Amino acid sequence: MTSTQTDPVVDSGRAGPDAALVHRLRDGVTVQPGNGRWRVGSDSTGWLGVDGTAPPAAAVLTALQQPGVTEPELTGRVLAAHDENALLGMHLLLARLGAAGLLEHAVADRTGAAQATLVVAGRGPATLAAVPGADERLALADNVSITAVDGNFHAAVPRHHLAVRLAPRWGAVLPQLQQPRSAQELLGLLSEQPAAEVDRAALLGLLRLARTAGLVTVAAAEPAASPAPAESLRQWEFADIWMHSRSRSPRTVAGYGGTYTGRGRRQPEPAVRPSFDGATVPLPTPDLEQLRATDPSLTDVIERRRSWRTQDPDHPLTVGQLGELLYRTQRLRRTFRDGAGAEVADRPYPSGGASHELEIYPLITNVTGINPGLWHYDSSRHRLQLVRAEHGALTGLVARARAAAVMRTDPQVVLLVTARFGRVMFKYQSIAYPLILKHVGVLYQTLSLAATAMRLSLCPLGGGDADLFAAASGIDYYTEGTVGELVLGSRPVGAGDVDTDWTGEAGSGQGPATAAGGPSS
Secondary structure (H helix, E strand, C coil): CECCCCCCCCCCCCCCCCEEEEEEECCCCEEECCCCEEEEEECCCEEEEEECCCCCHHHHHHHHCCCCEEHHHHHHHHHHHCCCCHHHHHHHHHHHHHHCCCEEEEEEECCCCEEEEEEECCCCCCCCCCCCCCCCEEEECCCCEEEEECCEEEEECCCCCEEEEECHHHCCCHHHHHCCEEHHHHHHHHHCCCCCCCCHHHHHHHHHHHHHCCCEEEHHHCCCCCHHHHHHHHCCCHHHHHHHHHHHCHHHCCCCEECCCCCCCCCCCCCCCCCCCCCEEECCCCCHHHHHHHCCCHHHHHHHCCCCCCCCCCCCCEHHHHHHHHHHHHCCCEEEECCCCCEEEECCCCCHHHCCCEEEEEEECCEECECCEEEEEECCCCEEEEEECCCHHHHHHHHHHHHHHCCCCCCCEEEEEEEEHHHHHCCEECCHHHHHHHHHHHHHHHHHHHHHHHCEEEEEECCCCHHHHHHHHCCCCCCEEEEEEEEEEECCCCCCCCCHHHHCCCCCCCCCCCCCCCECC
């Protein structure tokens, strides 16, 4: 027996106040009867053992699998089958189910429609907070997110496993609490709106759910002197704290990690990106055995690695050097199937789940042996394919990279790193985009070390413009887009290990102030 995914409702024609608090098992929770010992839960929520022979267990669990039931109704069902002594067992079972995060609570109107639902998004208790007092002034918590989802509003805060789903007519309630207000003050404000018909019981129930989910706080209860936590929170931008909390707090999300969330909804993308129709340039293949014998040691390369912006316009990068760098770092060594049958890949650097979603598009302005334009590195065949020879957005991409790296001239090559998002999002839930950014960092270091060994000028950048890439390439923004950029070129003849022309002081390791999205050191 499994609970359904409809909003909690109440029986039509129910007597009493306009709004009532109803309870039900959360979505996906199953009741598995056994010989005396029952199990309640799911693989994602965990399982709770229940004594099925205890007087109220069967009546309570059967009722909670319905769309929604009030506590008085639940009491009536228990008393219809047992005496008053069973009520204690009912309350204990409800408390255990709530503490295990297996219950959902909702405020439903007299027609049975849910006005506000406390949703358990991850793992943790769903124990209701107290109903706000008449004089308690409530305030909206920091970093509350209110989004439209399937015709309702979804409100949540970072680092919390609970959220509240609001019917459209209640969408204006929480924003009114940007200034501390009591429930009575809030009721007055809402009643002034045109055609407003505000049910006080529903409002109090909604505020109770919001308080339980951490969406509102009691203003009078805020500590008078605790600046450190507030200051540490203020340094976070809204998008950053949400990404951090979702990707680093498994208990706050419905699914985490390699859940194969895309299975049954879309087809997985192949490991090898489909080819472009433009001109093709085969790249020379370096001799790895010779490189093993002649390359500097790993320790030497790590210690000599620096970000280089200065390039030699009189002796530009060659197609052979570009091909060697790409072969060393990004070539596809093989494809194979993972345990779930999805096609995965092997390249010189690690990738979560062997997804290897990253692609490299060299945007060339000055390379000996190849025409300028936007090219794609076909890592399975070690070749370049022309994507676009000319486009206004290409000029913008070069200009942005030049400004970010604080260079005096255009870079000979801008390596545009893209992600084929579906490669990661098919498998990973809640951590897909952060995982992509980890992969970008791994590729940055791999390219940096290889460029150092080859004595090339290479500088990773901290930001870029995915809209410009979409315009230049014609690729859908949400299917594949830039997630990293590096400027690449030839290092001046006779240059040492430090880019003194850029830093202005040998060995300082410091450069001029950089623009937004500037280079790493």
